[in-house]
Amino acid sequence: MEPNTLVCKLCGQAAAVHWQRRLTHEEADQALHAEQSRRDQAAALADPTMAAPDFGPMPNPQTYTITVCACPTHAIRLEFAALIHQATCTAPSADDLPGCNCTPEQPPAAEPEMAAAVALPDHWQPSA
Numbered sequence: 001m002e003p004n005t006l007v008c009k010l011c012g013q014a015a016a017v018h019w020q021r022r023l024t025h026e027e028a029d030q031a032l033h034a035e036q037s038r039r040d041q042a043a044a045l046a047d048p049t050m051a052a053p054d055f056g057p058m059p060n061p062q063t064y065t066i067t068v069c070a071c072p073t074h075a076i077r078l079e080f081a082a083l084i085h086q087a088t089c090t091a092p093s094a095d096d097l098p099g100c101n102c103t104p105e106q107p108p109a110a111e112p113e114m115a116a117a118v119a120l121p122d123h124w125q126p127s128a
């Protein structure tokens with residue numbers, strides 16, 4: 001982690017809010033590269049008398065997000081900050097505040113509420 005990740009991306013002031021953004025191709029390449037060197041290092045350090053470490057398939061960096069921080073002045077709206085933004089999102093950008101230039105991903109549909117109003121069968125009631 002870089003030491004300055006908790007400052008506003010636009011002005012460098014202390015960050016008050018943050019949201020998630022998908023990785024650009026460049027960042028995705030870096031993430032894969034970092035993962036590969038982590039594996040190479042772990043493999044090099046592994047006990048040669050043991051079975052080679054199995055790291056599984058490489059992760060898909062398209063599922064990663066990175067955190068974007070902003071100060072109170074440059075914060076996007078709360079409902080936008082709750083969503084994952086596209087890799088192309090430039091927020092916080094003075095031109096678009098308090099919105100952004102992308103269409104954030106919609107959250108997965110909420111679980112349907114259990115029908116709380118339905119009464120339990122009589123023989124399921126705790127005995128008094």
Ligand SMILES: [Zn+2]
Nearest residue numbers: 008011071074
């Ligand atoms: Zn700022």
Ligand SMILES: [Zn+2]
Nearest residue numbers: 085089100102
């Ligand atoms: Zn956005």
